[in-house]
Amino acid sequence: MSLPASVMVAPPGWRERIDRWLTDPRLYRWALGNPVGRWITRRRAERLFGLMAGFVHSQVLLGCVRLGLLQAVFERPQTLAELAQRSRMDPDALERLLASAVALQLMDARSGDRFGLGPLGAPLVAHEGLRAMVEHNALLYEDLRDPLSLLHAPEQTSMHAYWPYAAREQQLRQHRQSAEQVARYSHLMASSQRFLIEELRASYPFEQHRRVLDVGGGQGGWVSELARHAPGLQIDLFDLPPVAALAREKIAQAGLAARITVHGGSFITDALPRGADLVTLLRVAHDHSDEVVRQLLAAIHAALEPGGALLLAEPMAQADGRPAAADAYYHFYLRAMGEGRLRTVARLQALMAEAGFERIERLPNPLSLHACLVRGRKPGAA
Ligand SMILES: C[S@@+](CC[C@H](N)C(=O)[O-])C[C@H]1O[C@@H](n2cnc3c(N)ncnc32)[C@H](O)[C@@H]1O
Numbered sequence: 001m002s003l004p005a006s007v008m009v010a011p012p013g014w015r016e017r018i019d020r021w022l023t024d025p026r027l028y029r030w031a032l033g034n035p036v037g038r039w040i041t042r043r044r045a046e047r048l049f050g051l052m053a054g055f056v057h058s059q060v061l062l063g064c065v066r067l068g069l070l071q072a073v074f075e076r077p078q079t080l081a082e083l084a085q086r087s088r089m090d091p092d093a094l095e096r097l098l099a100s101a102v103a104l105q106l107m108d109a110r111s112g113d114r115f116g117l118g119p120l121g122a123p124l125v126a127h128e129g130l131r132a133m134v135e136h137n138a139l140l141y142e143d144l145r146d147p148l149s150l151l152h153a154p155e156q157t158s159m160h161a162y163w164p165y166a167a168r169e170q171q172l173r174q175h176r177q178s179a180e181q182v183a184r185y186s187h188l189m190a191s192s193q194r195f196l197i198e199e200l201r202a203s204y205p206f207e208q209h210r211r212v213l214d215v216g217g218g219q220g221g222w223v224s225e226l227a228r229h230a231p232g233l234q235i236d237l238f239d240l241p242p243v244a245a246l247a248r249e250k251i252a253q254a255g256l257a258a259r260i261t262v263h264g265g266s267f268i269t270d271a272l273p274r275g276a277d278l279v280t281l282l283r284v285a286h287d288h289s290d291e292v293v294r295q296l297l298a299a300i301h302a303a304l305e306p307g308g309a310l311l312l313a314e315p316m317a318q319a320d321g322r323p324a325a326a327d328a329y330y331h332f333y334l335r336a337m338g339e340g341r342l343r344t345v346a347r348l349q350a351l352m353a354e355a356g357f358e359r360i361e362r363l364p365n366p367l368s369l370h371a372c373l374v375r376g377r378k379p380g381a382a
Contacts, residue, residue, distance in 0.1 A: 028041065055141070056100075057104055058137065058141060059141075060097065060100040060101055060104055060106070061104070061106065061124075061134055062134055062135070062137075062138055063097050064097070064101050064106055064107075064121070064124075065124065065131050065134045065135060066135070067087045067089070067097075068087075069083060069087065069097075069098075069101070069107070069115075070106065070107070070117060070121045070124050070125050071125055072086060073107060073115050073116050073117050073121075074117045074121075074122075074125045077110045077112075077114035077115060077116040078114055078115060079112070079113050079114050079115075080094065080095055080098060080113070080115070083098065083115065098115055101115075101118070101121070102115070102118065104118075104120065105118040105119050105120045105121075106118045106120050106121040106124070107121055127194060127195075128191050129191040129192035129193070129194050129195070130192075132187075132188055132191045132192060133188075133192050136188055139158050139159055139162060140159055140332070140333055140336055142158055143157040143158055143159055143336045144332065144336070147332070150332065150335065150336055151335060154335050154336055154337075154338070155167065157336045159333070159336035159337050160336065160337065160338060162181070162184070162185065162337075163185060163287070163337045163338060164177040164178075164181050165177065165240065165287070166287050166288070166337045166338030166339060166340055167338045167339070177240070177242060179242060182240070182242040182243055182246065183246065186218050186219045186243050186246050187219070189218045189219070189283070190218060190219045190221045190250075193218070193221045193222060193282075193283075194221075195367070195370040196222070196282055196283065196313060196370055196371050197221065197222055197225050198366075198370075199313065199365045199366060199367060199370050199371055199373070200222070200280075200282075200311075200313060200365075200373075201225070201229065202365065202366050203363055203364065203365040203366070203373055204311060204363065204373070204375075206226060206229070206230050206233065206278070207230045207232065207233070209233060209277050209278040209309075210233070210234065210277050211233065211234040211235070211236070211275055211276045211277055211278070212226060212233055212234075212235050212236070212276055212277075212278045212279070212280060213235075213236040213237075213238060213272065213273060213276035213278070213279045213280070213303065214226075214235070214236070214237050214238070214279075214280045214281075214282070215238050215239075215267060215272060215279055215280070215281050215284060215296070215300060216238070216239055216267070216281065216282070216283075216284035217237035217238065217239050217247065217280075217282075218239060218243060218247065219243070219246050219247050219250045220237050220247035220250050220251045220260065220262070221250075222280065222282060223235050223236075223237050223251070223260050224250070224251060224254050224256055224260070227256045227259040227260055228256075233259075234259075235259060235260045235261070236260070236261045236262075236263060236273050236276065237251075237260060237261070237262045237263065238262075238263045238264075238265060238267070238272055238273060239262075239264065240264065240265070240266055241264035241265065242264075243264075244262050244263060244264030244265075245264065247262050248262045261273075267295070267296050267299050268292060268295055268296075271299065271302070271303070272299050272300060272302070272303035273303065274303050274305075275303075275305065276303065276304060276305065276308060277304070277305045277307070277308040277309070277382065278308060278309050278310075278311060279300045279303065279304055279308070279309075279310045279311070280311050280313070281296075281300065281310060281311070281312045281313070281314075282313045282314065282371075283313070283314045283315075283371070284296070284314070285297075285312060285314060285343070285348065285351075286314045286315065286330070286334060286340050286341065286342055286343065287334070287337065287338070287339075287340040288339060288340050289339040289340070289341075290351070292339070293351055294351065294354065294355065297310075297351055297352060297354075297355035297357070298355050298356075300355070301355045301356045301357065301378055304378045305378070305380075305382075306378060306379065306380020306381060306382070307377065307378065307379075307380045307381050307382030308377070308378050308382070309375050309376065309377050309378070310352065310357060310375065310376050310377075310378075311363075311373065311374075311375050312348060312352070312373070312374045312375070312376075313371040313372070313373045313374075314371050314372070315330050315342060315369075315370070315371055315372070316342070316343060316344060316345050316348065316368075316371075316372040316374075317330075317331075317342045317343060317344045317347075318344050319344070319345055319362075319368055319372045320368075321368045322368045322369055322372070323369060326369055327342060330342040345362050345372060345374060348374055349362075349374060349376075352374070352376040353376075356378065356379070357376030357377060357378060358376065358377055358378075358379055359376065359377045360374065360375070360376035360377075361374070361375060361376075362374050363375055
């Protein structure tokens with residue numbers, strides 16, 4: 001008599017036999033007793049400890065950023081007593097934070113019992129955008145206190161309220177955002193955009209184009225850089241009306257109003273301005289569902305000149321050269337935010353092909369941790 005399918009268990013394959021061998025307590029004991037086994041076990045234990053302790057590490061970073069400790073020791077190395085007085089902290093408590101910061105290479109120990117800037121602290125001092133992201137992540141980590149409820153009910157997260165345009169109901173109906181909400185996220189984006197701008201400038205010859213449209217361009221940091229860097233270009237920016245109003249103000253303050261035209265509208269309901277031979281789409285597609293990305297790519301395709309190109313830049317999953325662990329951050333971040341998702345290069349290429357783009361290719365860039373670049377062309381003569 002044959003067993004019903006539900007109770008038939010396939011015999012373990014070689015991978016499963018390795019799993020059992022790896023979890024056998026006798027292997028652990030044996031591995032500790034010889035140099036190669038010890039080396040492998042130590043590396044694995046350290047990596048796993050890193051996963052378990054990751055939250056503590058993020059909180060050490062947040063503590064240092066909130067107290068302005070990294071800037072303080074950058075100005076001049078200081079003792080515990082000096083830093084405690086400056087931050088109005090109990091020295092015994094602060095010492096634990098400082099010792100943790102040294103262990104994580106945010107700070108280092110200098111002569112005379114002073115604390116100085118560590119190798120991982122230096123970029124945080126150099127980039128205001130990084131400090132802003134550390135502070136912003138505190139919101140995500142509050143939502144992540146219970147990772148399963150975040151996965152089950154993302155609409156209840158604080159991140160969801162932070163990013164009003166990313167919610168399903170907002171995407172499909174008219175956008176309702178308070179001026180304060182818009183200014184808050186637009187400022188964060190502007191301050192964290194610096195790294196992306198460096199990637200774009202190092203990787204793409206923008207001067208070969210005539211007219212560039214930046215869709216979802218935020219406060220206009222990227223288009224302002226482009227206007228200065230490529231004086232021959234005509235430039236347009238498109239974003240939701242309240243963001244466009246902020247961009248107009250910033251661009252005028254930078255003296256670039258004659259070079260950049262700002263358009264307010266939603267790419268879900270409004271047509272995009274026509275005439276560009278290059279559209280840039282930076283950190284926008286990953287905020288949205290496939291349904292909205294399809295609409296957006298179709299709108300870009302319709303707006304582009306024949307032979308024109310779309311350059312899409314954002315973090316992409318499983319991309320060569322990107323630390324795989326970074327994907328976990330974006331999977332959760334985008335879930336907490338709303339309907340967006342981290343997509344692979346292949347998935348984005350497929351969505352672009354569906355919208356009618358061809359000759360779609362990934363372009364190399366120096367630091368794919370910040371973003372990967374994919375370009376596709378609208379058929380026709382340039
Ligand atoms: C994550 S931010 C990226 C901003 C900028 N490209 C950057 O990289 O810093 C996404 C931008 O898309 C804009 N956006 C979202 N939904 C939109 C819509 N339906 N129409 C136009 N812009 C939209 C937002 O207002 C925001 O400025």
